[in-house]
Amino acid sequence: MTKMTYREAVRAGLREALQNDPQVFLMGEDVGRYGGSYACSKGFLDEFGPERIRDTPLSENSFMGAGIGAALGGMRPIVEIMTVNFSLLALDQVVNNAAALRHMSGGQVSVPLVVRMATGGGRQLAAQHSHSLEGWYAHVPGIKVVAPATIADARTMLGLALREPDPVFIFEHAMLYPQEGEFDETTPPSGLEGAAIRRPGRDVTLVTYGGSLGKCLAAAETLAPTGVACEVIDLRSLRPLDMDTVLQSVAKTHRAVIVDEGWRTGSLAGEISAQIMERGFYDLDAPVARVCSVEVPIPYAKHLEDAALPQPERIVSTIQELLASHD
Amino acid sequence: MVIPKCAARPDCTREHGLELLYQMIRIRRFEEKCAELYSRGKIRGFLHLYIGEEGVAVGALAALDEDDAIVATYREHGQALVRGIPAGEIMAEMYGKANGCSRGRGGSMHLFDARRRFFGGNAIVGGGLPMAVGLALADKLQKRERATVCIFGDGAVAEGAFHESLNLAALWKLPVLFLCENNLYAMGTAIERHQSQTDIAQKGANYGIPAEAVDGMDVLAVEQVSRLALDGVRSGAGPFLLEARTYRFRAHSMYDAELYRSKDEVEQWKRRDPIAFLTARLREAHQLSDGELAALESRVAAEIDEAVAVAEGGPWEPLADLTKDVYTPQSTVGAGITQATRASRNAVSQPQVTP
Ligand SMILES: Cc1ncc(C[n+]2csc(CCOP(=O)(O)OP(=O)(O)O)c2C)c(N)n1
Ligand SMILES: [Mg+2]
Numbered sequence: 016m017t018k019m020t021y022r023e024a025v026r027a028g029l030r031e032a033l034q035n036d037p038q039v040f041l042m043g044e045d046v047g048r049y050g051g052s053y054a055c056s057k058g059f060l061d062e063f064g065p066e067r068i069r070d071t072p073l074s075e076n077s078f079m080g081a082g083i084g085a086a087l088g089g090m091r092p093i094v095e096i097m098t099v100n101f102s103l104l105a106l107d108q109v110v111n112n113a114a115a116l117r118h119m120s121g122g123q124v125s126v127p128l129v130v131r132m133a134t135g136g137g138r139q140l141a142a143q144h145s146h147s148l149e150g151w152y153a154h155v156p157g158i159k160v161v162a163p164a165t166i167a168d169a170r171t172m173l174g175l176a177l178r179e180p181d182p183v184f185i186f187e188h189a190m191l192y193p194q195e196g197e198f199d200e201t202t203p204p205s206g207l208e209g210a211a212i213r214r215p216g217r218d219v220t221l222v223t224y225g226g227s228l229g230k231c232l233a234a235a236e237t238l239a240p241t242g243v244a245c246e247v248i249d250l251r252s253l254r255p256l257d258m259d260t261v262l263q264s265v266a267k268t269h270r271a272v273i274v275d276e277g278w279r280t281g282s283l284a285g286e287i288s289a290q291i292m293e294r295g296f297y298d299l300d301a302p303v304a305r306v307c308s309v310e311v312p313i314p315y316a317k318h319l320e321d322a323a324l325p326q327p328e329r330i331v332s333t334i335q336e337l338l339a340s341h342d
Numbered sequence: 343m344v345i346p347k348c349a350a351r352p353d354c355t356r357e358h359g360l361e362l363l364y365q366m367i368r369i370r371r372f373e374e375k376c377a378e379l380y381s382r383g384k385i386r387g388f389l390h391l392y393i394g395e396e397g398v399a400v401g402a403l404a405a406l407d408e409d410d411a412i413v414a415t416y417r418e419h420g421q422a423l424v425r426g427i428p429a430g431e432i433m434a435e436m437y438g439k440a441n442g443c444s445r446g447r448g449g450s451m452h453l454f455d456a457r458r459r460f461f462g463g464n465a466i467v468g469g470g471l472p473m474a475v476g477l478a479l480a481d482k483l484q485k486r487e488r489a490t491v492c493i494f495g496d497g498a499v500a501e502g503a504f505h506e507s508l509n510l511a512a513l514w515k516l517p518v519l520f521l522c523e524n525n526l527y528a529m530g531t532a533i534e535r536h537q538s539q540t541d542i543a544q545k546g547a548n549y550g551i552p553a554e555a556v557d558g559m560d561v562l563a564v565e566q567v568s569r570l571a572l573d574g575v576r577s578g579a580g581p582f583l584l585e586a587r588t589y590r591f592r593a594h595s596m597y598d599a600e601l602y603r604s605k606d607e608v609e610q611w612k613r614r615d616p617i618a619f620l621t622a623r624l625r626e627a628h629q630l631s632d633g634e635l636a637a638l639e640s641r642v643a644a645e646i647d648e649a650v651a652v653a654e655g656g657p658w659e660p661l662a663d664l665t666k667d668v669y670t671p672q673s674t675v676g677a678g679i680t681q682a683t684r685a686s687r688n689a690v691s692q693p694q695v696t697p
Binding site for chain 1: 599
């Protein structure tokens with residue numbers, strides 16, 4: 016067991032990838048001299064040199080596209096976009112090239128590209144720095160989308176993503192970087208895709224991912240003494256979704272609450288809810304409930320931001336209402 | 343590139359020189375206070391200080407008319423202050439209070455004042471440029487002789503939006519002054535590492551846009567070139583690209599390890615402090631006494647104390663209003679003209695009433 020922060024775990028994963036494969040290189044804004052905007056590549060420039068740790072200009076669409084091209088050309092690029100908010104400038108290359116090339120070419124080419132970016136709110140950075148748009152990415156066929164929520168996943172998912180022949184997008188919630196946890200080097204990593212049950216329980220299934228996992232676990236802890244046992248599922252992968260794990264849990268608990276930092280309308284939570292309805296309707300004792308971000312561009316003021324984002328208290332009260340109204 | 347020397351400024355009166363100095367000191371002291379309040383947890387989020395670059399905002403904005411528009415970046419406290427947004431409203435915004443200039447929704451990076459045609463701090467690098475083109479297009483279509491000043495950093499020059507906006511503005515001959523604050527770094531990336539052509543003013547030629555580089559540490563020079571540029575812009579000659587060469591004395595945001603530049607480099611630039619530079623010039627010309635400087639400083643100090651009091655005493659937005667202003671209330675929509683547009687249209691003549 017090694018104690019490390021999420022940031023150190025991401026960094027160790029990156030370092031290992033760079034050491035293991037000479038085709039791997041990292042590019043993005045300030046990954047080199049600055050050490051990464053979240054310090055995930057601090058020291059790498061000295062260790063691996065400027066050919067492999069490439070500082071890019073502020074040109075998101077171009078260096079995303081360059082990553083796609085380099086992948087086509089036989090390299091294993093890791094593209095870092097500082098946050099999902101800025102990735103909107105690169106969305107054209109993602110959707111029109113990375114995701115489409117294989118199919119559009121009739122299977123002639125693959126794009127073995129890994130893209131990492133921070134996501135999420137909670138640091139009073141206001142509407143242009145706080146959004147959770149990973150659900151949009153999960154909408155797009157042709158790419159895979161994962162969200163490491165634990166130290167172990169932060170440490171291992173990058174390596175797993177680099178084994179994939181197709182584009183993988185890794186979303187790291189910005190609030191997680193300083194969090195500490197244990198990493199067991201001896202446990203073989205879980206696959207890139209399956210969901211994980213982070214806390215077993217019989218009364219209600221909480222389905223979540225990324226930065227909301229800790230909030231769900233906190234809510235479960237609060238409810239435990241009141242005799243409510245929550246089962247907490249960490250999706251890990253947002254595309255594809257491991258609905259089997261979710262449905263098995265719902266078959267046991269008969270209730271589901273989905274916690275997703277994206278806005279409610281058109282959200283991933285909406286998709287999961289629909290799939291529970293489609294495939295698990297007769298297992299339900301209550302309507303599926305959702306705890307999402309309030310439909311507002313995330314505001315700066317702390318009390319407003321807190322109220323806009325899912326919080327343990329809101330998760331607790333949603334569960335309590337669900338249990339009270341459909342007992 | 344012609345870099346006009348301030349010696350060539352016989353037009354600058356003593357009063358005007360003192361006013362420019364006062365504005366720069368205001369920004370400096372205001373931001374020093376912000377840094378202090380940040381470490382006390384009163385201001386949160388990101389806080390990008392403009393310290394060292396004051397000559398650019400003060401010089402360029404001095405050349406603006408009241409009804410010209412400004413589009414700025416997240417490093418915009420200086421522009422907001424010079425534009426006349428009351429310091430208390432800016433400080434209250436940074437506190438996240440309801441009496442802030444963006445009602446606590448935006449914070450340091452998103453200061454807005456539609457009435458003063460200050461269309462925001464924008465925190466997406468390059469995000470303001472296309473919008474500035476549109477503001478200018480609206481003026482042109484409505485045959486108004488006014489300009490839009492679009493401020494952005496050297497980093498933004500690498501974005502597609504920069505190139506697309508310059509092309510569009512030139513193609514349609516729009517009244518935009520593109521003002522690049524070239525402080526030599528985009529976060530930790532030095533300009534030689536993000537631009538193949540580091541002479542930003544050169545880029546105007548690609549689009550047939552007249553351009554000039556100016557010493558951003560010399561407020562008088564900045565003002566002078568801005569005036570010349572704006573004369574052309576307003577008269578229908580089309581856009582102008584002005585590159586102000588400057589330097590930020592502090593970290594990119596509140597804290598960074600500054601691994602990307604040497605202390606020595608920072609010290610070199612501090613010797614060219616725009617405030618010290620103008621102070622020295624006014625002194626040489628016997629236009630500024632110790633007493634006057636002290637009076638100026640205490641006037642600034644009083645304004646800042648007052649701003650902090652406004653912020654401290656300001657109310658918090660009620661939680662019930664969380665989703666307010668996501669859309670324009672129906673009651674204020676008339677004949678397809680939104681409230682914001684009306685506000686900017688009536689900017690000077692009529693104070694806007696917020697419903
Ligand atoms: C599209 C986009 N990409 C990345 C960022 C993160 N970021 C914020 S400021 C900055 C550097 C910008 O440098 P410059 O334009 O020179 O302005 P300066 O900070 O020097 O005033 C970066 C990379 C962002 N805000 N927006
Ligand atoms: Mg810069």
